[in-house]
Amino acid sequence: MAEKMKTQWFGNVRGDILAGIVVALALIPEAIAFSIIAGVDPMVGLYSSFSIAVIIAFVGGRPGMISAATGAMALLMVPLVRDHGLQYLLAATILTGVIQIIFGVFKVAKLMKFIPRAVMIGFVNALAILIFMAQVPHFLGINTLTYVFVAITLAIVYIVPRFFTAIPAPLIALVALTAVTIYYGFDMRTVGDLGTITQTLPTFLLPDVPFNLETLMIILPYSLALAVVGLLESLLTANIVDDMTGTSSDKNKESRGQGIANFVNGFFGGMAGCAMIGQSIINVKSGGRGRLSAFVAGTFLMFLIIVLGNVVIQIPMPVLVGIMIMVSIGTFDWSSFSYLKKAPKADAIVMVATVAIVVYTHDLSKGVFAGVLLSAIFFVAKISKIKVEKELQEAARYRVVGQLFFASVDDFLEKFDYEVEGQQVFIDFTDAHIWDDSGVGAVDRVVLKFKENGNGVVITGLDSGSQKLIDQLAIFNNEKAKLPTH
Amino acid sequence: MYNRILLAVDGSDHSVRAANEAVKLAAGSAESQVTIVFVADYDNAKNEVLHSGSSLELDLQRRKKLQPVEETMAAENIPCKVEILHGTPGPAIVEYANKEKFDILVIGSRGLNSLQEMVLGSVSHKVVKRANCPVLIVK
Known part of the structure; x- marks a missing residue:
């Protein structure tokens, strides 16, 4: 020392x-x-x-x-x-x-x-x-x-x-x-x-x-x-x-x-x-x-x-x-000008917004906070794009790709066709991850909605993190569970 | 024979041409080894740190620039190692070359920025003047 x-x-x-x-x-x-x-x-x-x-x-x-x-x-x-x-x-x-x-x-x-x-x-x-x-x-x-x-x-x-x-x-x-x-x-x-x-x-x-x-x-x-x-x-x-x-x-x-x-x-x-x-x-x-x-x-x-x-x-x-x-x-x-052209649009917007807010408020700290907040929002927006691919063969099969969390549940829920009756529905989560309570809630809603119309639902491919959350929070396996009212 | 060969590069096309000549020199002896040296310019430090997420990412970016040169060496099975220095390119190359006592230094004749060359003078010119070993400038 x-x-x-x-x-x-x-x-x-x-x-x-x-x-x-x-x-x-x-x-x-x-x-x-x-x-x-x-x-x-x-x-x-x-x-x-x-x-x-x-x-x-x-x-x-x-x-x-x-x-x-x-x-x-x-x-x-x-x-x-x-x-x-x-x-x-x-x-x-x-x-x-x-x-x-x-x-x-x-x-x-x-x-x-x-x-x-x-x-x-x-x-x-x-x-x-x-x-x-x-x-x-x-x-x-x-x-x-x-x-x-x-x-x-x-x-x-x-x-x-x-x-x-x-x-x-x-x-x-x-x-x-x-x-x-x-x-x-x-x-x-x-x-x-x-x-x-x-x-x-x-x-x-x-x-x-x-x-x-x-x-x-x-x-x-x-x-x-x-x-x-x-x-x-x-x-x-x-x-x-x-x-x-x-x-x-x-x-x-x-x-x-x-x-x-x-x-x-x-x-x-x-x-x-x-x-x-x-x-x-x-x-x-x-x-x-x-x-x-x-x-x-x-x-x-x-x-x-x-x-x-x-x-x-x-x-x-x-x-x-x-x-x-x-x-x-x-x-x-000075390389900011080429950065503006090359960088992803969201990053370019964050950079310009940070500068604009500082110049307007004359306060560097406000620009930094606003910039961090804005990029966090952009990040959530970007990562919340979830895909649900449907393969209709002998049964309804869905494959979920992306991150399932509070910002992506709405998109997720819309992607299913709940009109089917008396079918076996398979939902494959191999390429997805469930992050939070809202994500589990969304899975609950989907499963229970299918069950209402007399369908059976099989969920496959959950990774260990998602499985753990489902085990802790999900209610769809409960026979008496009703569709949440909220 | 030239056993200890120093190849100074900046990641431009000129450095690949210089690398080809270094290969020819190295082919003359089974014991020759090429040291590829790249100088991270002090004047770019602020810009590069600002535009890279971490020091690891920055190091990776620099090594990527040297990849074509390393591939040239690998294609001819010439043993080589990479050295990344920090400083002002001309003096840094000279200091390293003189300290490590190379048999010959190979360098491309024109760097990335012709405007800088006009104003500041070329790196290869400075190197020729002050290095203690023979210098091969590749056009």
């Missing part, structure tokens, strides 16, 4: 330190931009990124993954911050942590398998669209110079990496364009116009909210949504890091770790966060594999803020907007 921890921390020191520094540099613009999306001071996102990255380094289940303040979480907290203010957000962050720890303890990570692919694809697409939409007010119709700066930023972040990858391109754009703005004294909106930067380490504070039921009822819905969305993105990211590194990870430990990180983070004045897909990919690509890289990323980020706080407030907003547009383009799953 100690040996394993040692390799997870110090098995790749050089790679981890270098990657951690790269990630810290790439995190700065994102942490600031996500704070602005949430409607809080940039310091909240920066503190959050520091706390979460450092804590996750110790308690996370997926070494090499980077967690910090994220867009998905920031988007969820907008109404809470707008209506109730920062202190309620901090309280909600702590509660989010508690919920995620509970999820982790009860191994909710296993439930991930019930979230269909189409919903996950819809989730990332909706996230990308929302991040983009959040940028629109910051560049649309302000002035020409704003458009020019956004365009130059985009040009830098897409062209520079073709030739030079040692420093993250967004940071190059940030530094270069901030310098140009200061030098020429361009009149442009800056980060300082939207909040303040304090060059101090975060301190431990209880959120300044009344500790009563009313507060709980205000923050609980947000905390639940944050907990679910945070775990969803974290576990998706963990799967991506698993694949990139060819290793496996402890998803329940990661869930608990995310919870612990958010819980502590709330007391240190940070907003709820989760794992970041983009930053984790940057980390692995830069050679980060161990826990040390997340730790270095967090501490180096804090160091930079303390040293450079004065400069950070002079960052022009259009540069952040350009970087966020890049993030949203990178988040969007």
